[in-house]
Amino acid sequence: MVAPLPEKLTPEQVFREHAPRIYNLARRMLGNDADAEDVTQDVLLQVVRKLDTFRGDAQLTTWLHRVTVNAALALRQKRANRQKHEAGEAVDEVLDRAAPTGTVKRWDVPPDEPVLAAEQHELIDRAIGELPDMYRDVFVLADVQGLDNAEIGELLNLSVPAVKSRLHRARMRMRDLLAPHFEAEDAP
Numbered sequence: 001m002v003a004p005l006p007e008k009l010t011p012e013q014v015f016r017e018h019a020p021r022i023y024n025l026a027r028r029m030l031g032n033d034a035d036a037e038d039v040t041q042d043v044l045l046q047v048v049r050k051l052d053t054f055r056g057d058a059q060l061t062t063w064l065h066r067v068t069v070n071a072a073l074a075l076r077q078k079r080a081n082r083q084k085h086e087a088g089e090a091v092d093e094v095l096d097r098a099a100p101t102g103t104v105k106r107w108d109v110p111p112d113e114p115v116l117a118a119e120q121h122e123l124i125d126r127a128i129g130e131l132p133d134m135y136r137d138v139f140v141l142a143d144v145q146g147l148d149n150a151e152i153g154e155l156l157n158l159s160v161p162a163v164k165s166r167l168h169r170a171r172m173r174m175r176d177l178l179a180p181h182f183e184a185e186d187a188p
Helices: 011-030 033-053 060-098 112-130 133-144 149-156 160-182
Strands: none
Touching: 011 033, 011 060, 033 060, 112 133, 112 160, 133 149, 133 160, 149 160
16 A cells, blocks of 8 residues: 655655654665765755655655665765775875886895894894903904904003903803804704
8 A cells, every 4th residue: 555645745844754764774874974964965855856756656765765775875886986996096106106117136135134134233232231341341352343462452451361361251251142142953
């Protein structure tokens, strides 16, 4: 049974009575308030424009439901196409910016070598910092600066045998400090 259309249905009556239902349906379909508001506005504008063409073959609520669903699906499709288009442009832009502009040369050094060298340098610096002052001075002057034992003795007011002894002890301590980082583990 088809519900008869009220004699003089006005757009204001449709707004008052059906706008909340249109909004709630759009909100459930689209998942956010802003899109639901846009769809509600579009549906109500269509109702204003086409209310006089409503024949009454179905209930007004059924017609509004169908118009709302179609508007929500259209908005969803429009957003999906826009996102797809924008994503495609973004990928093209990234690929264009990332493309090499000239010939690509091979690296002289594998990329992990500088990182490993920096890490190794940091470990050695930390170990040197842990040496007692009297050993650290001799170690730095001999093994870092490259001075010979006689020069080190003059700078530190030490005899050459004292320099040799301290340098030997410094190297032994450095070996002990660095061994956990550089010794190979025993294979099972």
